[in-house]
Amino acid sequence: MIKLHEAFEIVLQHTSRLELERISLLHACGRVLAEEVASDINMPPFPRSSVDGYAVRTDDLQRLPARLQVLGAIAAGTYPEFKISSGQAAKIMTGAPVPEGADAVQMIERTQSTSANEVEILEAVSRGANISPLGSEAKRDQVVALAGSFISPAMIGLLAAVGRHEVAVYRAPSVGLIATGDELVEISEQPRAAQIRNSNSYALYAQIENAGAQPHALGIARDQKSQLRELIQCGLQYDLLLLTGGVSMGDLDLVEDVFAEFGFEIFFNKVAVKPGKPVVFARSGKTMLFGLPGNPVSAATIFELLVRPAIRKMIGNSVYQNPIVTARLTQRFLNRSGRENYAPAWTWYENGAYHVRPLPYKGSGDVVSYAASNSYLICPIDRTELHAEEQAQAMLRPEYF
Ligand code: AMP
Ligand code: MG
Numbered sequence: 166m167i168k169l170h171e172a173f174e175i176v177l178q179h180t181s182r183l184e185l186e187r188i189s190l191l192h193a194c195g196r197v198l199a200e201e202v203a204s205d206i207n208m209p210p211f212p213r214s215s216v217d218g219y220a221v222r223t224d225d226l227q228r229l230p231a232r233l234q235v236l237g238a239i240a241a242g243t244y245p246e247f248k249i250s251s252g253q254a255a256k257i258m259t260g261a262p263v264p265e266g267a268d269a270v271q272m273i274e275r276t277q278s279t280s281a282n283e284v285e286i287l288e289a290v291s292r293g294a295n296i297s298p299l300g301s302e303a304k305r306d307q308v309v310a311l312a313g314s315f316i317s318p319a320m321i322g323l324l325a326a327v328g329r330h331e332v333a334v335y336r337a338p339s340v341g342l343i344a345t346g347d348e349l350v351e352i353s354e355q356p357r358a359a360q361i362r363n364s365n366s367y368a369l370y371a372q373i374e375n376a377g378a379q380p381h382a383l384g385i386a387r388d389q390k391s392q393l394r395e396l397i398q399c400g401l402q403y404d405l406l407l408l409t410g411g412v413s414m415g416d417l418d419l420v421e422d423v424f425a426e427f428g429f430e431i432f433f434n435k436v437a438v439k440p441g442k443p444v445v446f447a448r449s450g451k452t453m454l455f456g457l458p459g460n461p462v463s464a465a466t467i468f469e470l471l472v473r474p475a476i477r478k479m480i481g482n483s484v485y486q487n488p489i490v491t492a493r494l495t496q497r498f499l500n501r502s503g504r505e506n507y508a509p510a511w512t513w514y515e516n517g518a519y520h521v522r523p524l525p526y527k528g529s530g531d532v533v534s535y536a537a538s539n540s541y542l543i544c545p546i547d548r549t550e551l552h553a554e555e556q557a558q559a560m561l562r563p564e565y566f
Contacts, residue, residue, distance in 0.1 A: 221254045
């Protein structure tokens with residue numbers, strides 16, 4: 166049985182960034198930029214007023230209040246045709262071009278309109294105040310985003326501002342998903358005695374999508390080698406293939422046997438982690454396969470610990486692991502497993518520090534407790550007990566933070 170960090174290294178060693186593709190900007194959020202992007206314009210493209218007020222010459226504000234002639238009003242989207250000379254001003258709106266001759270904008274709150282074409286400036290402003298100079302954010306042809314940048318909503322905004330309808334990104338992996346088990350029924354069905362709804366396919370589908378990859382649910386394979394073979398064969402068209410169940414020690418846990426019969430290269434089949442000890446990681450050609458445990462909390466947790474990092478790497482991300490923070494542990498925690506323990510927990514930030522509370526948890530089938538968690542309390546493999554109030558590690562689940 167290998168340690169979790171060893172499994173993590175092996176998974177990353179055998180996954181690599183996928184090739185480029187060009188996609189529409191609207192679909193690029195969560196992906197990684199595969200090209201350098203330069204601005205096609207100066208930003209801003211003209212000296213831009215950042216407030217509503219009056220464009221003035223600061224030399225005119227030596228004595229206050231300063232009474233100035235108003236030449237007109239400049240709205241955003243219109244270009245002023247006049248030039249401001251000594252003793253003159255123009256009313257100006259946020260986002261409008263500052264007219265020639267003006268060297269500052271005074272906020273409307275610090276002025277008083279005395280008539281239709283006259284204003285009193287009540288307070289001084291420094292030269293350049295409330296004006297974003299032409300090209301001050303980026304010059305035309307300046308690189309504004311490097312290849313390898315994560316495409317956040319903020320990055321989408323930047324790419325939109327420089328006119329990119331389409332961008333080159335690294336392809337997101339396609340991920341096939343197979344549930345295994347004779348006891349499984351569709352979630353629309355009322356389970357009869359000894360039956361269990363196939364909830365894993367739904368939870369993992371959502372996790373795959375949330376990780377930025379493309380899920381393909383292939384349905385349920387019964388615990389027979391022929392059915393497993395058939396669905397696995399179909400799943401080999403994807404970059405990743407996830408199976409759940411059928412990897413522990415029962416008579417009908419056939420996944421690893423079938424992998425071996427196919428001749429897949431198997432890298433590990435057990436990891437010293439709780440929940441989720443039985444995990445098979447294998448390769449067939451370009452497809453990487455994970456045999457995940459059947460228990461829902463184990464399957465979801467191993468996805469977070471090993472599969473999501475693989476997807477991140479394939480998408481081109483340079484950070485693979487979920488964030489881990491140091492947090493004050495609210496209560497004692499026991500770890501009799503002899504494995505590294507990832508216990509469903511609630512982590513929050515309060516008074517300048519993180520705090521973590523392990524949730525009452527009845528084991529790796531306990532989806533009720535798991536669904537109420539936003540993080541994991543991590544107990545190292547060599548600790549049988551964590552003490553109340555000690556500084557522990559909490560792994561945050563990215564959809565919550
Ligand atoms: P297994 O690893 O196949 O022995 O399954 C372990 C436990 O997880 C059993 O209680 C199964 O009923 C349950 N389980 C397996 N697959 C699923 C699934 N797709 N959805 C929900 N529970 C499952
Ligand atoms: Mg099973």
